[in-house]
Amino acid sequence: MKQPQVLVFDSGVGGFSIAAGIRAELPGVELRYLADNAGFPYGDKPEAVVTGRVVSLVRQALAEQPVDLVVIACNTASTVALPSLREAIATPVVGVVPAIKPAAALSANRRIGLLATPATVRRPYLDGLVREFAADCQLTRIGQPDLVHWIEAWVSDPKALPESALAAALVPFREAGVDTVVLGCTHYPLIRAQLQMCLPEVRHWVDSGSAIARRTRHLLEQAGYAALTAATAGPVSAGFTDALPLGLEGFMTRLGLAPGSLTGGWPLAAPVTGAESA
Numbered sequence: 001m002k003q004p005q006v007l008v009f010d011s012g013v014g015g016f017s018i019a020a021g022i023r024a025e026l027p028g029v030e031l032r033y034l035a036d037n038a039g040f041p042y043g044d045k046p047e048a049v050v051t052g053r054v055v056s057l058v059r060q061a062l063a064e065q066p067v068d069l070v071v072i073a074c075n076t077a078s079t080v081a082l083p084s085l086r087e088a089i090a091t092p093v094v095g096v097v098p099a100i101k102p103a104a105a106l107s108a109n110r111r112i113g114l115l116a117t118p119a120t121v122r123r124p125y126l127d128g129l130v131r132e133f134a135a136d137c138q139l140t141r142i143g144q145p146d147l148v149h150w151i152e153a154w155v156s157d158p159k160a161l162p163e164s165a166l167a168a169a170l171v172p173f174r175e176a177g178v179d180t181v182v183l184g185c186t187h188y189p190l191i192r193a194q195l196q197m198c199l200p201e202v203r204h205w206v207d208s209g210s211a212i213a214r215r216t217r218h219l220l221e222q223a224g225y226a227a228l229t230a231a232t233a234g235p236v237s238a239g240f241t242d243a244l245p246l247g248l249e250g251f252m253t254r255l256g257l258a259p260g261s262l263t264g265g266w267p268l269a270a271p272v273t274g275a276e277s278a
Contacts, residue, residue, distance in 0.1 A: 005067040011040045014187030015073030020255040021209035027233035038241035042076040043119035054081040098184035099206045104134035106204045107180040113173040116184030118143035140176040151187045156246035180204040235260030
């Protein structure tokens with residue numbers, strides 16, 4: 001039986017944290033990565049534009065090379081575009097949501113922090129998660145608008161992460177006495193070590209990576225794939241709708257994702273716009 005193929009989609013490099021989790025859990029899965037960095041960031045764009053870009057780009061990727069599963073490794077795209085994408089394609093789709101439920105299960109003092117993009121902390125979907133899973137918790141939200149940009153730059157230059165500004169942004173968590181922090185953007189687990197240095201008193205840092213890996217395993221096993229951990233992990237192909245980030249190969253290697261074919265300016269046809277595809 002051939003190796004199952006999974007497409008991981010994000011607006012930037014954050015989805016590599018999800019891809020790394022899938023690779024660690026399921027080394028027998030062939031991974032493809034697609035980043036719409038020409039549209040980055042999604043959080044400041046109208047929902048119709050985000051939906052149009054996600055649906056159009058994923059459909060083009062599947063027309064080029066079909067896969068067994070699509071993972072939307074972006075909180076904004078997941079909360080906005082999943083219904084339309086599932087209507088548009090026959091391939092199963094997995095999305096990510098902030099890990100409020102596991103955070104509430106871990107917190108001892110019932111004080112939880114959510115570190116996310118400004119768009120995520122404002123979304124009604126998040127309020128629903130809190131009501132359902134963490135109604136007895138005090139939730140402190142930080143929507144730092146620059147953090148995803150800092151991390152995108154950090155891929156090319158580790159010195160580009162402004163650690164003093166990062167520490168200052170996290171002060172509300174210290175003041176609130178949170179013992180658990182939800183990393184509500186897939187970019188953020190990439191700098192978990194730096195976040196832990198800023199807030200050593202936080203006991204639990206929670207993200208969606210392991211849950212997505214488990215869900216991926218479940219769906220592939222349902223589809224009849226076996227021995228998902230037996231094969232030797234192969235290289236990861238990656239396409240970016242704009243130029244490839246500098247230092248991408250070294251960054252992927254550090255995450256345990258052997259770089260394969262890397263393509264900038266994907267697709268080579270006319271660029272997708274929200275007006276054309278929404």
